Amino acid sequence: xxxRRGLLDRWRxxxxxxxxxxxxxxxxxxxxxxxxxxxxxxxxTDVGRSLIDDRDILLPNALVTLSEVLLGFLLALLAGIGLxxxxxxxxxxxxVLYPIIIGTQTIPIPALAPLLLVWFGYGLLPKVLVTALVxxxxxxxxxxxxxxxxxxxxxxxxxxxxxSRSRIFRLAEFPSSLPSxxxxxxxxVAVCVIGAVFGxxxxxxxxxxxxxxxxxxxxxxxxxxxxxxxxSLMGTSLFALIGLIxxxxxxxxxxxxxxxx
Amino acid sequence: MPGMPGDRLELIDIVxxxxxxxxxxxxxxxxxxRVGAGEFVALVGPSGSGKSTLLDIIAGLLSPDSGAVLLDGxxxxxxxxxxxxxxxxxxxxxxxxxxTIGNAALGLEASGVARATAERRAGAQLERFGLGGFGAAYPxxxxxxxxxxxxxLRTMLPEKSLLLLDEPFGAxxxxxxxxxxxxxxLLWEQERPSVILVTxxxxxxxxxxxxxLVLTARPGRxxxxxxxxxxxxxxxxxxxxxxxLSERTTLLNALGILHGQRT
Numbered sequence: 001x002x003x004r005r006g007l008l009d010r011w012r013x014x015x016x017x018x019x020x021x022x023x024x025x026x027x028x029x030x031x032x033x034x035x036x037x038x039x040x041x042x043x044x045t046d047v048g049r050s051l052i053d054d055r056d057i058l059l060p061n062a063l064v065t066l067s068e069v070l071l072g073f074l075l076a077l078l079a080g081i082g083l084x085x086x087x088x089x090x091x092x093x094x095x096v097l098y099p100i101i102i103g104t105q106t107i108p109i110p111a112l113a114p115l116l117l118v119w120f121g122y123g124l125l126p127k128v129l130v131t132a133l134v135x136x137x138x139x140x141x142x143x144x145x146x147x148x149x150x151x152x153x154x155x156x157x158x159x160x161x162x163x164s165r166s167r168i169f170r171l172a173e174f175p176s177s178l179p180s181x182x183x184x185x186x187x188x189v190a191v192c193v194i195g196a197v198f199g200x201x202x203x204x205x206x207x208x209x210x211x212x213x214x215x216x217x218x219x220x221x222x223x224x225x226x227x228x229x230x231x232s233l234m235g236t237s238l239f240a241l242i243g244l245i246x247x248x249x250x251x252x253x254x255x256x257x258x259x260x261x
Numbered sequence: 262m263p264g265m266p267g268d269r270l271e272l273i274d275i276v277x278x279x280x281x282x283x284x285x286x287x288x289x290x291x292x293x294x295r296v297g298a299g300e301f302v303a304l305v306g307p308s309g310s311g312k313s314t315l316l317d318i319i320a321g322l323l324s325p326d327s328g329a330v331l332l333d334g335x336x337x338x339x340x341x342x343x344x345x346x347x348x349x350x351x352x353x354x355x356x357x358x359x360x361t362i363g364n365a366a367l368g369l370e371a372s373g374v375a376r377a378t379a380e381r382r383a384g385a386q387l388e389r390f391g392l393g394g395f396g397a398a399y400p401x402x403x404x405x406x407x408x409x410x411x412x413x414l415r416t417m418l419p420e421k422s423l424l425l426l427d428e429p430f431g432a433x434x435x436x437x438x439x440x441x442x443x444x445x446x447l448l449w450e451q452e453r454p455s456v457i458l459v460t461x462x463x464x465x466x467x468x469x470x471x472x473x474l475v476l477t478a479r480p481g482r483x484x485x486x487x488x489x490x491x492x493x494x495x496x497x498x499x500x501x502x503x504x505x506l507s508e509r510t511t512l513l514n515a516l517g518i519l520h521g522q523r524t
Contacts, residue, residue, distance in 0.1 A: 154354050160320040161371035161419065162344020171370060175358050252358045255401035 039219040047229065050222035057211065057223075062230050064207040068124060068196040069234070072131020073189050080136050080188070081181060084143025089169070101140060109133045110198035117203045127199035127207070134195035135188035139181065146180025147173050179253065182246040189242055193235040268334065269423055269455040270296040270319065275328035277314050287480035288314045289325070294474060294483060298422070299453040303466035305516075306476030312459040313351075315481065316425045319457070320348045332423075344372055346423035351431055353412040355400040361407075362387070362396040365414040372419055383418055390414045391444070406437040413445070417452070424456045430465065439497065442468060446495050463516070467508050468495060475516060485515050 024044045030036075031043040038046055051058065083101075087093045109130065116126035150173045158168045200209025208227045215224040247254070277289040288311040296302050304312055317323040318330065321342030329336050332345055347368060355364045365386070366379035374382075387393050390410050400408055409429065416424060429445075430438040446469055449456065460466050466473045467489055475485040489508055491499060499505050 151354070153350055153352060154356065156317075156322050157348060157350060157354050158367075158371045159343060160322055160346070160348035160425075161368050162373075163371035167371065167373075171367065172356065175356070178358075250358065252399045252401070255399045256357050 039221050042222040042225060046222040047225045050220075050226040051229065054223050054226060058208075058226060058230060061206055061208050061211045061227075062234065064124075065193075065196050065200065065209065065231070066234060068127040068131055068199065068207065069189070069192045069238070071124070071128045072196060073135050073185075073192045073238075075128065075132035076135030076139055076188055076192065077185060079132070080139025080184070081143050084140045084181075085147065085169075085174070087140075087144050088147040088173075089165075098144065101137070105137055110195065113199050113202040116199070122203055122205055127196050127204065130199040131192045131195040135192040138184040138187040138191070140184075142180045142184025142187075143177060146177030146184075149180065150176045178250060179246075182242065182250070186239055186242045186246075189238040190235050193231055193238070197231060267298050268295045269298045269300070269332070270457075271329075271331040271334075272315075272319070273329040273331070275315070275318060275325045275330070277311065277318060277323070277325045279314075289318075290480035290482050292328075292476075292481060292483055296423070296455050296457060298455055301449060301456045301458070301469060301471045303458045303460060303470035303473045304476060305460060305463060305466050305473055305512075306481065307461065307478045309479045310476040311479060311481030312476060313427055315476075316348065316427050316457065316459060319423075320346055320425055322348075345421065346425050347416045347419055347421040348425045349412055349416040349427060349429050351428045353400075353408045353432075355408055355411055357400055360397050360399055361392055361403070361411050364400065364411050365390075365392075365418060368415045368419045379418075383414065386414055386418065389448075404437075405433050406441060409433060409437075409441060413448075417448070417454075420452075420454075422454055424454050426456060426458045428460055429458075430460075430462070438465075443497050445469065446493075450494050463509060463512055464500065467491070467505065467512060468500065473512060475512075487512055487515065 028043045028045060031041060042050075083097070087098050087101075112133065113126065113130050116129050120126040120129070154172050154176075155168055158172055163171065196207070197209040197212075200207040201213060204210040208231055212224050212227050215221070215227065272292055272294050275289050275292040276287065278285045278287050280286075292311075292315060294302075304315070306312055314323065318325050318339070319342065321337075321339045321344075324339040330342065331337065332342060337345075356367065359367065362380050362383050365383035366374075366376065369379035369382065370376055384396055387396050390413060392407065392410055392414065395403065395407060400411070403411065409432075413429070416426075430441055433441065442465055449469070458466070458469060470489055473487045473489060474483050475487070476482065477484045487508075491504055491508065
């Protein structure tokens with residue numbers, strides 16, 4: 001069983017790996033054959049060279065973006081779970097606040113970035129806020145829906161045992177909403193990367209988004225694509241990291257999925 | 262019944278209604294019953310006779326439309342009954358993120374005992390409930406019988422003087438069910454809580470109970486009361502005895518007459 005699953009894992013990575021390798025090879029060959037200038041479309045090897053040669057510029061800026069993403073994500077996580085729990089517990093908040101929160105999703109939040117720039121300047125704060133605003137929504141919605149999906153009979157069981165409202169929340173409702181909250185957090189962390197870059201594109205002194213605007217104005221196209229590669233790596237690693245934390249925090253889930261096979 | 266014990270529970274003329282398509286229908290229509298201290302009462306009836314509604318009312322989850330519920334002689338509101346009995350529903354309702362010990366401790370924790378204390382007390386009872394060595398297992402890793410034993414431990418651990426058991430063996434295979442029935446009979450004889458067992462298994466009712474009450478189909482009403490005069494401790498051998506068979510015939514006849522009346 002474990003052996004077979006290990007094998008499956010290997011096959012699962014093999015497919016996308018081969019596909020990416022084939023696409024990169026085709027890209028490389030096409031650029032070389034047509035003699036496309038590097039500033040217009042660099043070959044993958046040019047991007048690779050930029051990743052190595054420009055590492056002293058790329059890495060510090062990547063760290064700036066990463067810190068914006070992490071701070072914004074944490075803010076979104078705290079606010080999202082807190083407000084989600086409040087909306088679940090209070091019918092008034094559910095009626096008044098929840099529709100407004102859902103309504104804000106029609107606002108393109110990155111469009112708020114210039115406004116935040118005017119308010120808070122060129123520093124870290126406006127980027128963290130844009131990041132938090134885009135990450136907040138999936139977390140708050142998944143928290144509310146996760147809490148609502150609690151088995152009503154379990155709630156009745158605890159009530160019959162004399163448990164208070166807050167004890168029922170702690171013993172049953174919150175733990176049973178955790179898989180849903182983790183699912184929201186995985187989506188949130190990926191969009192947080194986009195949010196941070198948007199914040200930087202509008203106006204910044206550091207970060208991968210800032211590096212991209214500089215690179216494109218100087219026709220450093222390999223560096224631009226190198227920055228995009230790093231952003232994509234950052235997004236997928238954070239996504240995988242949340243998955244890992246989830247597996248460690250909710251060890252029981254593997255048995256539940258196993259029994260459904 | 263010699264030396265009639267004090268009543269643990271008394272229901273007087275309970276009427277309960279529910280909404281269906283804008284109409285109010287009666288689930289229970291004037292149910293009156295009493296359960297003595299340390300008495301085991303089985304409630305038998307067809308599906309939809311409001312048995313679960315009756316247990317919800319006793320547990321305090323539901324207020325009847327009219328009628329009185331007395332616990333230990335004192336009239337109570339639904340809110341006052343919460344926490345007074347231990348309720349075991351049809352599904353085992355084990356929390357998938359808690360281990361056997363954690364799930365068994367849940368009833369104690371719900372009534373305010375600290376988690377560490379509750380789990381220690383649960384751990385001390387694992388052997389007795391046939392769960393030795395499975396304390397750290399998650400529900401998804403347990404068999405149906407083990408899951409039900411865990412639910413029983415969760416129900417019994419807070420040592421409430423009134424147990425409400427809603428078809429606790431309903432989801433089990435015949436062999437496991439017979440096994441657990443005998444085990445419950447033994448356990449009950451050691452602790453002697455008052456029990457209301459809802460079931461539609463006539464043999465189970467006779468095997469376990471001191472008294473069997475028969476409910477009619479919706480709206481539920483007590484149609485028949487049958488004292489079970491079988492010696493205790495009861496074991497599986499009893500099932501083949503002529504006394505058991507005659508009790509069973511009496512009950513089945515009574516149920517058959519009831520059925521005949523309705524059709």
